[in-house]
Amino acid sequence: MRFVLPVVMLLFSSATHAAEAPPLQRAELGDLPLQSGEILRDAGITYRTIGTLNADRSNAVLFPTWFTGTAEQLFAFDATGLVDSSSFFLIAVDALANGVASSPSNSSQQPELDFPAVTIGDMVNAQHRLLTDILGIAHLHAVVGISMGGMQTFEWITAYPDFMDKAVSIVGSPRLAPYDLLLWNTQLAALELAQSCDCQQEEALAVAGLLNQLAMQTPEFLAREFPRERTDELVQQGRAGGAAMNIHDRAAQLRAMLAHDVSSSYGDVMERAAEAVNADLLIVASLQDRAVSSTPALEFAEIAGAEVIELQNDCGHTALFCAPAAATEISGFLKRP
Amino acid sequence: MRFVLPVVMLLFSSATHAAEAPPLQRAELGDLPLQSGEILRDAGITYRTIGTLNADRSNAVLFPTWFTGTAEQLFAFDATGLVDSSSFFLIAVDALANGVASSPSNSSQQPELDFPAVTIGDMVNAQHRLLTDILGIAHLHAVVGISMGGMQTFEWITAYPDFMDKAVSIVGSPRLAPYDLLLWNTQLAALELAQSCDCQQEEALAVAGLLNQLAMQTPEFLAREFPRERTDELVQQGRAGGAAMNIHDRAAQLRAMLAHDVSSSYGDVMERAAEAVNADLLIVASLQDRAVSSTPALEFAEIAGAEVIELQNDCGHTALFCAPAAATEISGFLKRP
Numbered sequence A, B: 001m002r003f004v005l006p007v008v009m010l011l012f013s014s015a016t017h018a019a020e021a022p023p024l025q026r027a028e029l030g031d032l033p034l035q036s037g038e039i040l041r042d043a044g045i046t047y048r049t050i051g052t053l054n055a056d057r058s059n060a061v062l063f064p065t066w067f068t069g070t071a072e073q074l075f076a077f078d079a080t081g082l083v084d085s086s087s088f089f090l091i092a093v094d095a096l097a098n099g100v101a102s103s104p105s106n107s108s109q110q111p112e113l114d115f116p117a118v119t120i121g122d123m124v125n126a127q128h129r130l131l132t133d134i135l136g137i138a139h140l141h142a143v144v145g146i147s148m149g150g151m152q153t154f155e156w157i158t159a160y161p162d163f164m165d166k167a168v169s170i171v172g173s174p175r176l177a178p179y180d181l182l183l184w185n186t187q188l189a190a191l192e193l194a195q196s197c198d199c200q201q202e203e204a205l206a207v208a209g210l211l212n213q214l215a216m217q218t219p220e221f222l223a224r225e226f227p228r229e230r231t232d233e234l235v236q237q238g239r240a241g242g243a244a245m246n247i248h249d250r251a252a253q254l255r256a257m258l259a260h261d262v263s264s265s266y267g268d269v270m271e272r273a274a275e276a277v278n279a280d281l282l283i284v285a286s287l288q289d290r291a292v293s294s295t296p297a298l299e300f301a302e303i304a305g306a307e308v309i310e311l312q313n314d315c316g317h318t319a320l321f322c323a324p325a326a327a328t329e330i331s332g333f334l335k336r337p
Helices: A069-078 A120-134 A149-159 A179-197 A201-216 A218-225 A229-245 A247-259 A262-266 A270-275 A293-303 A316-322 A324-335 B071-076 B119-133 B148-159 B178-197 B199-217 B218-224 B228-243 B246-258 B260-266 B270-276 B295-304 B316-322 B326-336
Strands: A025-032 A041-050 A060-064 A089-093 A140-146 A163-171 A280-286 A307-313 B027-032 B039-050 B062-065 B089-093 B142-146 B163-172 B280-286 B306-310
Touching: A025 A120, A041 A120, A060 A149, A060 B119, A069 A089, A069 B039, A089 A120, A120 A149, A120 B280, A120 B316, A140 A229, A140 A324, A149 A163, A149 A247, A149 A262, A149 A293, A149 A307, A163 A262, A163 B326, A179 A201, A179 A247, A179 B218, A201 A229, A201 B119, A201 B178, A201 B260, A218 A307, A218 B039, A229 B148, A229 B178, A262 A270, A262 B089, A270 A293, A280 A293, A293 A307, A293 B295, A307 A316, A307 A324, A307 B062, A307 B228, A316 B027, A324 B119, B027 B119, B039 B071, B039 B119, B062 B119, B071 B178, B089 B119, B119 B148, B119 B246, B142 B148, B142 B326, B148 B246, B148 B260, B148 B295, B163 B326, B178 B246, B199 B228, B246 B270, B260 B270, B280 B295, B280 B316, B280 B326, B295 B306, B306 B326
Parallel strands: A060 A089, A060 A140, A140 A163, A163 A280, A280 A307, B062 B089, B062 B142, B142 B163, B163 B280, B280 B306
Antiparallel strands: A025 A041, A041 A089, B027 B039, B039 B089
16 A cells, blocks of 8 residues: 655555664864854764775765755665665765754754754765765765755765766756746745744644645645545654754755756856766656656756656646556666666 | 746736736625625725726626735736736626635734635625625626635536626636545645644644645646655745745635535525526536546536536646636637627
8 A cells, every 4th residue: 555655755565665774973173164154063963874985985875865864764764775885885874954964953052043054066076075075985876865865865866977977867957947936935034934934833843744745746646545535644654753852053054946957057057057967877757746847857967868757647746656667767767887 | 948836826817917906996895794694894896907898898707816916916916818908897796714814814903813704705705795786787798716715616606697698717616525635634734734733833834835836737747847856846836836825814714615506595405506597507527637626517517517627738727727728718708799
């Protein structure tokens, strides 16, 4: 039976496939300069690895987290199953502000509203520091990301075009489309409502969770999976999804997605950003995605000459979950010489 | 040039077509019993008419308002242009809780949170009282409604099946689909957040307005009409739409839509409700509607043997605006003997 997760995306796993996450590791990056010019104090980046780094350090695959997600969840929901850990050294890395890596909720020097704004670029720069300074990895086999992880993938291939052989963005985007901007601005407005008065946090998070629930799948999917008598369950799932993350962390990641635009380092010309890509690129897009519109990724793919998997089903942003054959294709793309 | 209205729906009008609304009239209904068993004290219903009631009082067309809308807006946006006022006596009626008819914002005896919950059925019962007790109209030529006005139309044809010759529901519904319930529950959660603390009303209304903006059209429409550099405008339009209505009125109408289900008087069997219809029924549905899903109306239409106009364009809930030929068909349906 299909199970709708409110916040994170259940992909192709069942309980039997889901892997227990390997141990959490933390790298201290010290004071990290941010794209805004501000400094993130005592920055820490957290990650979990599986597989073995080979002798020439050439088989690492970086897998950043989706919006609200953690590296632990990448394993729990078997997203990491896309990467064969018998061949690759998989590094599932927590994005900044996800509540595990340095975040408004866990920073002692810059807690909550004192936490500086971070960008998708800052997430990627911190990961680059982790790889080069801490893990001694100067080149990746691949970057793979889903949703906000896919946004980090777009950032990686344009900010560090020679750093990886391959890259896969799954329901990600080089910058958000108008509908997406409206959607995520709406969620941010709900959170800022509570941030500005330091009140009603639980209720604001419930609204944010409901908005996520609303955006994850299509109306057709919900009509099929949630008959009218289960509406309360649908609403409760949405609320619970909101309660799962700290409000300041959630707002920080939302702001990062809203500001995300890989063309900004290329004179605001997306064509130039796409032409800068050197990695073999695979774009997986869901045509009925109502959380992260597919058009910007597909347009980028065309200019970059990327391979494309277009998912056409009513599962919306979670389309890959409804298309297990696509997961096999992605795994194959990563293994292909 | 197309203009996206955040809250109400601009249909086929331009500034040159839009009609100035005829004068507001108010009928006092006294203490009005509600479906809940509660009493609405000093109930007043407001309306605006155009055209002339004929001698045998057989040419009246009732046009109730959409969610957040007023009878004045039905004229301002030329929705009333669907009804030829040279043939018909058009009664544009304010739905309860719209801020003009009896509403939380204007009730002296039951203000704001003391206002009793009203249903779509209560709106229709108040309109029935207006027609029979005040205007002396025992039979309508037609009921025509858009969106929540279409919900009132469904309520009319099932609660008073012999009261009209014709009925037109445009992007209305006999009861909301799962996606719609999630959407409107999300908007209600944002408002209840502010209602429960009597704080942050402006911000909560902004969230509600943004949610409306999000639901009105499709992502494709927004991508076409709002290039990235106009995102701020899109967001500001949404916020402004929220600010246009009192929070308690808006919450009251949302609760009415969420509870709406014409099968509830027919043992919860929608087939029985549809079979009870005696009016010639025209259902206008937008297949890409993301505010009021078209499926419940289309299923109802099939059982009731209704005529159907399916709109297939990317304007979503405002599809009729993008399909002027459909407006002509609707006018024709109303005039046809």
